[in-house]
Amino acid sequence: MTRTVHRKQWRKITLACATAALAVGCTSNEPASPKPPATTPAATTTTAPEPTKTTPPADPAEAAKKEAIATYLSHWKEVEKRYADKTHKAGDLKKYAASAALSQVELDTERMVERNTIAVGKVTVGNPTAVSADINRKIPNVVISSCLDISQWQVLNADTSKPVSLPKERLLRYVIKATVEKWPEGWRVIRDEPQDKKC
Structure with a gap:
């Protein structure tokens, strides 16, 4: 009975991984957590502003x-x-x-x-x-x-x-x-x- 349960879980994990691979890729055999922990801050990307291009004054x-x-x-x-x-x-x-x-x-x-x-x-x-x-x-x-x-x-x-x-x-x-x-x-x-x- 235990083996049957494990096989069913393995199939679910494999199916979930295959589906995720179409979108973002999959690298783990463990099911992904649906939500990040509440204590983890959201990742932010800071982009330095591009230098302003100035045209030199015309002669x-x-x-x-x-x-x-x-x-x-x-x-x-x-x-x-x-x-x-x-x-x-x-x-x-x-x-x-x-x-x-x-x-x-x-x-x-x-x-x-x-x-x-x-x-x-x-x-x-x-x-x-x-x-x-x-x-x-x-x-x-x-x-x-x-x-x-x-x-x-x-x-x-x-x-x-x-x-x-x-x-x-x-x-x-x-x-x-x-x-x-x-x-x-x-x-x-x-x-x-x-x-x-x-x-």
Whole structure:
């Protein structure tokens, strides 16, 4: 009778262990206690907080250079729109240009109106590089040098859309230097001066 009881208990233990092994594994032939003793404190795991990743503050001069270059590229997009429009009023040029740079575009477009011409195509501002940044003056400024490629820009008669003859010796890719200032309204191109030098 005793052997029968022991066999029944052994089967129960083995069955319990097999069932537990599916969940958490089993390493003992003894049945597990259903609850830990009341005096045993619950196990806790303490994880050290991960060190906070801090981004070093951006260099103000580098940030100014990036903003000035972005403004300069936007300026030329607006110039493209202005020159391609028969009325020469398209684009939001004053958002990106002021002073001598704005006056130069306005003067050019007046001449285009007189000659009944437009300029269509894409202007490429190649390798715009901030060669200096003075951010400590009252009106911060950045000077940018780039290679302006107007080889894809075509001057046409505004009525017939036929190409207008231009001097063959004109430069189609040349170095241009721009000065961009930070005004209360934002960055503005104030000077854009061709250097009469191929690039």
